Amino acid sequence: MKIAVCVKAVPDTDAKIAIAGDKKNIDFTGVRIVTSPYDEFAIEEALKLKEKHGGETTVFSVGGAEATDVLRDSLARGIDTAVHIQDEEFANLGPLGTAKVLAAALKDGGFDAIFCGQQGVGGDNNQVPAMLAELLNLPQATIIVKLEIDGNKFKAEREIEGAHEFVEGSLPAVFSTQKGLNEPRYPSIKGVMAARRKEIAVKNAEALGIKGKFAADVRKIKVKEMMLPKERPVGRKLDGDVDAQVKQLLDLLRTEARVI
């Protein structure tokens, strides 16, 4: 099997977020960058598939210099080869642009299965996997928590509100991965050492044949402004013994906050 994984470099979930001076982005100064947590399930599923069915695994990431460490992390976990898609034109692309760039990089790869995290933590768009499937004209199963592959057929279990649904389809296909799909392995020391020596292929807009397609003036969406959330008003701690506090709380919820 030929298996592709798409990963994103994102701020650690414990990071405090500050807004950059231009108010169009976040300030990455001092922020620890990690593989987006949902992508770890994508990497793990690709590795498991390869162990079961044989084949090769390739990881792709669109991004600046920060993507290099994330690609090495994928290699350290056992992915065979890495492709770094990097170009100044690709800065702040947004989901549709990112999906177009990934599609350009993946379209001739002959992949049987393509895995993405269900969302990039931080951007929280949940868009790239379904867009990528459309642009590659492939079927999809998104937000999956279980996957079985038999020949060129798949059966995936996906989360929906209050239920799970089972999607059956044919390969090649795009899958987006949700927590619960598997237990991602940690990179081994040996894997980390080996990953350091591996070469990461770099592809720019020209190499992908999409130069000039993402210039700022042809973009259909842009960030107008980023801001921090409004501070919550200072709350209060209640007094007295437990019984008194419980009574006071109920009273406040009914008469002051009016939420029950």
Place this chain on the structure above:
Amino acid sequence: MAEGILVFIEQRNGQIRKASLEALSEAYRRIATVGGNVTALIVGKDVKSLAGNLPKYHPHKVLVADSADFEKYSTEAYAAALVEGIKSVSPKYVFAANTNMSKDLIPRVAARLDAPCVSDVTEFEVEGNNLQPKRPQYSGKAYTVYEFNSDLAFMTLRSNVFAIQESSNNVNCPIEDLAVSIGEVRAKVTETHASAGNKIELSEASIIVAGGRGIKGPENWPVLQNLCDQLGAALGASRAVVDAGWIDHQHQVGQTGKTVSPQLYIACGISGAIQHLAGMNSSKVIVAINNNPEAEIFKHATYGIVGDCLEVVPKLTEEIKKMNSNN
């Protein structure tokens, strides 16, 4: 210039999603700004009678794509229906509820029509006739406002944020069939199993009771569940207890779980890790019950009780039970 708003109405098993009605109501409130008409599109099998419930939310027209092929969801068939709906009314904006069906469907259609998409919108700014959606990023640690440069744009609206606006009078509007040529379907839903967990979906619940390490062990979930039952609340959880295997991931609130905005969030034995706060900080009222008076959660709580949640919650449940039986 394009005008009008098309709203994709999600239904499963003859039930229209509440969040879809919120999106439809918001379209009605915004249509004077945008210009043109509000059109509701419902897709499914035998959904014509369901479509009859929609006029009271003030669309100008309801489109019904009714076919046996839509009985179970498939990305490709539903995408064909939505594309057909868009072609028939040429809207400026497409609204949908930000559900897991939308996350599967809307970006796919946006890519097909080469149009931008903004997910999980919680507010709008207005410039001229244009809507500029605002949405949380980093699970609410930051907000972003976008502007479009496109004749067509897609937006999914967060559940529980936009009010439903329903007419009590008999309102009528045209209900028209939409013919859809589906084409090849390479993946489709074959079965659906209800989850054992919450009856009320976390992201749609108006009250959430959530537990963290302070509940001491999974054997104590019934303590919180009893409170949920009295309040009609959904049960949430911190990442710590999900990772510890005390409860299924579906209950997780926070940056790698669900982001929620209920009217009331009761955090029981949750310390308030930054990635948890990110997922619930936009709740209207936050109650924190924690035995550590220094816990971070108290800085964000509207009302705080310092105490053991296993002692406080049963008393709270008992008092609410009394209150409910008096009403």
